[in-house]
Amino acid sequence: MKSSYREALRAGIRDAMLRDERVFLMGEDVGSYGGSFAVSLGLLEEFGPDRIRDTPLSESGFVGAGIGAALAGMRPIVEIMTVNFSLLALDQIVNNAASLLHMSGGQFNVPIVIRMTTGAGRQLGAQHSHSLEGWFAHIPGLRILAPATLADARGMLWTALQDPDPVLIFEHGSLYNVAGELDDDAGAVDIDTAAVRRPGTDITLITYGGTLPAVLDAAGQLEAGGIDAEVLDLRTLRPLDDAAILASVRKTHRAVVVDEGWRSGSISAEISARITENAFYDLDAPVGRVCSAEVPIPYAKHLELAALPSVDRITAAARQAVSAGG
Amino acid sequence: MTGPLEPPARPLDPAHGRHLLLQMLRVRRLEEKCVELYSAAKIRGFLHVYIGEEAVAAGVLETLEPDDAVLATYREHGHALLRGVPAGAILAEMYGCVEGCCRGRGGSMHLFDAATRFYGGNAIVAGGLPLAVGMALADKMSGRSRATVCFFGEGAVAEGEFHESLNLAALWQLPVLFCCENNLYAMGTALGRSESQTDIALKAAGYEIAAWAVDGMDVLAVEDAARRAVEAVRAGGGPHFLELRTYRFRAHSMFDPERYRDKAEVAQWLERDPIALLRASMEAAGQLSAQEWSQLQADADAEVTAAVGFAETGTLEPVEDLARFVYSERTGDRAGERAGDNGAGAGGRRSRP
Ligand SMILES: Cc1ncc(C[n+]2csc(CCOP(=O)(O)OP(=O)(O)O)c2C)c(N)n1
Numbered sequence: 001m002k003s004s005y006r007e008a009l010r011a012g013i014r015d016a017m018l019r020d021e022r023v024f025l026m027g028e029d030v031g032s033y034g035g036s037f038a039v040s041l042g043l044l045e046e047f048g049p050d051r052i053r054d055t056p057l058s059e060s061g062f063v064g065a066g067i068g069a070a071l072a073g074m075r076p077i078v079e080i081m082t083v084n085f086s087l088l089a090l091d092q093i094v095n096n097a098a099s100l101l102h103m104s105g106g107q108f109n110v111p112i113v114i115r116m117t118t119g120a121g122r123q124l125g126a127q128h129s130h131s132l133e134g135w136f137a138h139i140p141g142l143r144i145l146a147p148a149t150l151a152d153a154r155g156m157l158w159t160a161l162q163d164p165d166p167v168l169i170f171e172h173g174s175l176y177n178v179a180g181e182l183d184d185d186a187g188a189v190d191i192d193t194a195a196v197r198r199p200g201t202d203i204t205l206i207t208y209g210g211t212l213p214a215v216l217d218a219a220g221q222l223e224a225g226g227i228d229a230e231v232l233d234l235r236t237l238r239p240l241d242d243a244a245i246l247a248s249v250r251k252t253h254r255a256v257v258v259d260e261g262w263r264s265g266s267i268s269a270e271i272s273a274r275i276t277e278n279a280f281y282d283l284d285a286p287v288g289r290v291c292s293a294e295v296p297i298p299y300a301k302h303l304e305l306a307a308l309p310s311v312d313r314i315t316a317a318a319r320q321a322v323s324a325g326g
Numbered sequence: 327m328t329g330p331l332e333p334p335a336r337p338l339d340p341a342h343g344r345h346l347l348l349q350m351l352r353v354r355r356l357e358e359k360c361v362e363l364y365s366a367a368k369i370r371g372f373l374h375v376y377i378g379e380e381a382v383a384a385g386v387l388e389t390l391e392p393d394d395a396v397l398a399t400y401r402e403h404g405h406a407l408l409r410g411v412p413a414g415a416i417l418a419e420m421y422g423c424v425e426g427c428c429r430g431r432g433g434s435m436h437l438f439d440a441a442t443r444f445y446g447g448n449a450i451v452a453g454g455l456p457l458a459v460g461m462a463l464a465d466k467m468s469g470r471s472r473a474t475v476c477f478f479g480e481g482a483v484a485e486g487e488f489h490e491s492l493n494l495a496a497l498w499q500l501p502v503l504f505c506c507e508n509n510l511y512a513m514g515t516a517l518g519r520s521e522s523q524t525d526i527a528l529k530a531a532g533y534e535i536a537a538w539a540v541d542g543m544d545v546l547a548v549e550d551a552a553r554r555a556v557e558a559v560r561a562g563g564g565p566h567f568l569e570l571r572t573y574r575f576r577a578h579s580m581f582d583p584e585r586y587r588d589k590a591e592v593a594q595w596l597e598r599d600p601i602a603l604l605r606a607s608m609e610a611a612g613q614l615s616a617q618e619w620s621q622l623q624a625d626a627d628a629e630v631t632a633a634v635g636f637a638e639t640g641t642l643e644p645v646e647d648l649a650r651f652v653y654s655e656r657t658g659d660r661a662g663e664r665a666g667d668n669g670a671g672a673g674g675r676r677s678r679p
Binding site: 024050051055056058060061062063064065066067068069070071072073074076091092095096100101102103104105106107108109140141143163164165 | 395426427428429430431432436438439440445446447448450453455456457458459460461462463464465467468474486487490491493494497650651652653654655656
């Protein structure tokens, strides 16, 4: 069937609400407004205001309340409008959700799912455009997901709700309108492993979420130039699927990591380090990185585009890796 | 409903009075022992004791049922003990032992116990309030008539989470009882130096929450107010708020040189020691003999002595297990399927004294 990424997310939420009465959705404008990105449009009419619960502008309060509800047996899905606003709830996410199981010596699970938008590309300026999922991937106790495809958008939520630990799902804002074919029987997907989106032999392009389309474009252009690139979609930023990363790099002997976060201290830095630690002698070239420019994301279209990983920068980095060394 | 609550007309049942005295004594003795053990370097980290504030925990927790939930701050040994966490498991936790209520991963500031629905142990000032709101939300959505009680200091009133939580609780009419332990100081910051409005009950009432200020040195007054509030909360009356006016006799923590308050002030409050007050009134009414008083003290001492013995013979968790409990341990199918509360999870129960 034809679906958009937005519709796939909505189908996932709807499905979860129908399957488990402990599931409810809570966040700013998820109800009457239909969700600030229209993900929950229509769900209020179907499930009522108790389970599609509009909250005041209190990120820390309602994220913490979601954690408390999870502690007391519910399966909350909490929506934060964008990752930028999640900073107001950072205390609850890091000091409570991520820590309670360990601090309590294994007594208290926090089976919450927190969804939020991430990423740039829509001229929304710095305070609506950052990509901070790599920061959250720094935190032990959290599981970090970044669905890049319709099937993942449709299926990751249910798997995440089955997880006894807190899961954060990052939806890239530029993906909501992406449309395509989704299997009629699309259902829960695995959230433990990375996925090879395009097999190849000459270089591994490692990415996730919103940059997957650009990376696939780049791989197409590279092919025209005689370079056969493998595209690895991480899908989960914590825990990282080391095995998939290393297996691909050992096959292609070259890697470029594409990440919309800032380069310094980024998830791409972590991935590059792991490759160097574990597969150094398999490499034919240094691990490359294509990240966002180290500036707050600007509003003006040309500046914003210049700040983000582009198909050109990805292909250039890949060509450089292939031409370097043997 | 706001403002000081009329003191109850109270013909005290002597047995109940002695019970409350014992509860407060148990906390006092445990805390005195903690200070001693800290000085002997048996306990490390931060240690915040509750001496002087015992009437608050004793009076409030007296009114709860086993299925109610309790959240507290880093000054929570007394709350844990009176909620039913064994003294041995509390001390063993501070010793960093596997027999501790959190297998040594929590320490003094992070006591938790699934069996008694004791949810912390939160060292982020105001960090427990949103959790309490969510737990109450879960109860309300599930149609359970139980209460969630959240203790916090008056310092938390300045945090945004206090306001977000009160607003949410009132907006959604949730079954939560907020217990503000107003001991007048947040570390060294006096209430008047941190709040434009120092009447905390009034502030809570601004959120359309039934709020009372209570003499937190009078355990009977605390119990009476808490009983009324908890009953109303459980009956669907929405959130309630108690400002419990109390005082800590000791420093904020073991590192506090206490430069911010003068000896005369402390001495004045010592006159209102909640244990001494109840003891004196019961003695005056002929409800407590010298022998009964000695017995209460002996009972509290014996419990603490046994707890120290338990902690002293505890075992350290093997370092190979360091990384346990960061993520849930999965046995075949995913543990998230478990119904009901998320208590007693992967860790399993320990043997306890
Ligand atoms: C968010 C946060 N800020 C600062 C601290 C450091 N701190 C620990 S206790 C404390 C004072 C809190 O006072 P109050 O809430 O009145 O509780 P009391 O210690 O009097 O019981 C402070 C500032 C903290 N733990 N958390």
